[in-house]
Amino acid sequence: MVRHLPIIGFGPNDWQGPWMNRQEILSRLGGRGWPVLYTTGPRHIWELGSKAWTAAPLLGRIDRHDGVLVDTPGRLLSRWQRVGPWDVMVRRRFARRLRRAMACAPGEPFIAFLFDPRFYTYLAALEPRYVLFHIYDYFHFDGDDRDSRAAAAGLEALAKRADLITYAGPMMDQCLPASEWARARLLANGTNAAAFRAGAELPCPEDLARVPARRIGFVGNITPKVDLALVMELARRRPEDHWVFVGFPSFPAGALGADAARLWQDCLARPNIHWLGGKTHDVLPEYAGHMDVHALPYRVDAPGLPWTRYINPLKLYSALATGRPVVSVPLASIKGLAHVVDMAATPEEWAQALDRALASGGVGTPPLRQAVAAQNSWETRIDELESWLSELIGASAIG
Numbered sequence: 001m002v003r004h005l006p007i008i009g010f011g012p013n014d015w016q017g018p019w020m021n022r023q024e025i026l027s028r029l030g031g032r033g034w035p036v037l038y039t040t041g042p043r044h045i046w047e048l049g050s051k052a053w054t055a056a057p058l059l060g061r062i063d064r065h066d067g068v069l070v071d072t073p074g075r076l077l078s079r080w081q082r083v084g085p086w087d088v089m090v091r092r093r094f095a096r097r098l099r100r101a102m103a104c105a106p107g108e109p110f111i112a113f114l115f116d117p118r119f120y121t122y123l124a125a126l127e128p129r130y131v132l133f134h135i136y137d138y139f140h141f142d143g144d145d146r147d148s149r150a151a152a153a154g155l156e157a158l159a160k161r162a163d164l165i166t167y168a169g170p171m172m173d174q175c176l177p178a179s180e181w182a183r184a185r186l187l188a189n190g191t192n193a194a195a196f197r198a199g200a201e202l203p204c205p206e207d208l209a210r211v212p213a214r215r216i217g218f219v220g221n222i223t224p225k226v227d228l229a230l231v232m233e234l235a236r237r238r239p240e241d242h243w244v245f246v247g248f249p250s251f252p253a254g255a256l257g258a259d260a261a262r263l264w265q266d267c268l269a270r271p272n273i274h275w276l277g278g279k280t281h282d283v284l285p286e287y288a289g290h291m292d293v294h295a296l297p298y299r300v301d302a303p304g305l306p307w308t309r310y311i312n313p314l315k316l317y318s319a320l321a322t323g324r325p326v327v328s329v330p331l332a333s334i335k336g337l338a339h340v341v342d343m344a345a346t347p348e349e350w351a352q353a354l355d356r357a358l359a360s361g362g363v364g365t366p367p368l369r370q371a372v373a374a375q376n377s378w379e380t381r382i383d384e385l386e387s388w389l390s391e392l393i394g395a396s397a398i399g
Contacts, residue, residue, distance in 0.1 A: 169312025199289025
């Protein structure tokens with residue numbers, strides 16, 4: 001068995017927020033005996049006065065959640081990138097704090113697990129023996145501003161420094177420099193298949209039970225990549241269907257986010273579109289298990305969203321694990337699943353696919369869909385990741 005080296009993971013989302021593949025991967029490594037710490041990095045001076053800033057502790061703290069140490073950065077040591085010496089000092093002290101929390105003495109090997117190239121700048125101060133880079137989305141930094149240029153440079157530098165590169169869906173590795181494509185390994189998103197399979201046997205949540213049958217469910221974050229215009233059109237054409245959203249809305253600043261936010265408000269004004277709010281990850285199976293159809297209505301190749309063609313939906317295998325029919329836009333990540341997913345591009349195709357799902361059970365059968373989900377469990381994914389870690393650490397670290 002490979003020696004369980006300490007892992008310090010850097011990700012962009014709060015651990016206690018909506019669960020992404022970062023939490024899924026790191027919590028399972030922690031459950032298998034790997035000492036894991038997760039951080040979003042130090043705070044930035046531009047957060048001054050925000051709700052997050054006000055709620056943050058002065059010095060920061062580290063708590064345990066889901067088998068992982070989770071860092072809550074403090075206000076005192078906040079980055080100020082325009083003041084170079086201060087910013088370097090903050091990164092060094094922050095790295096020292098993380099190493100101390102993981103009892104990583106100088107010279108002792110440990111792993112830095114980065115889920116975003118913007119964390120590359122911490123490696124110099126952290127000095128890990130091994131660097132893992134997981135591409136959870138197609139990273140696209142084409143802006144001409146300083147932050148975009150720095151992020152693009154960080155992506156290239158991290159790709160060359162990383163000892164192991166993994167990516168969550170087909171073609172996501174194409175965001176790397178071409179020289180690194182051959183080194184990247186597919187570590188696709190998975191699911192807690194057993195939990196989502198059992199969801200239908202649990203009582204239907206009260207808020208969902210109030211929604212009439214013919215529930216078309218979307219369980220996940222509501223962002224500009226969701227085709228809300230398509231949802232609106234289908235809800236208008238098919239008033240007997242009830243669309244149910246379970247997730248957290250997130251619309252970034254700028255024209256793209258503003259347009260999506262307006263569409264979202266239009267959706268909420270329709271009587272057959274229902275939003276049940278965001279939920280913690282532990283109750284999602286019971287919501288997913290009581291939908292009649294699961295829908296993945298993403299915007300593909302939309303203006304301002306060139307990376308959406310590479311989406312590998314975290315919710316896909318969870319939807320299949322419920323046994324319910326699944327309808328999706330055609331995505332590169334699911335082309336091999338046409339035997340269990342009905343794919344539709346236009347409103348007309350969506351209407352036909354929804355009719356098939358509601359009238360005759362859609363593409364595939366419940367056992368077949370659940371079998372596909374079981375083959376793509378997170379436990380299977382972590383088995384694969386641990387085998388790669390064993391290769392990486394090598395015979396000298398076995399014991």
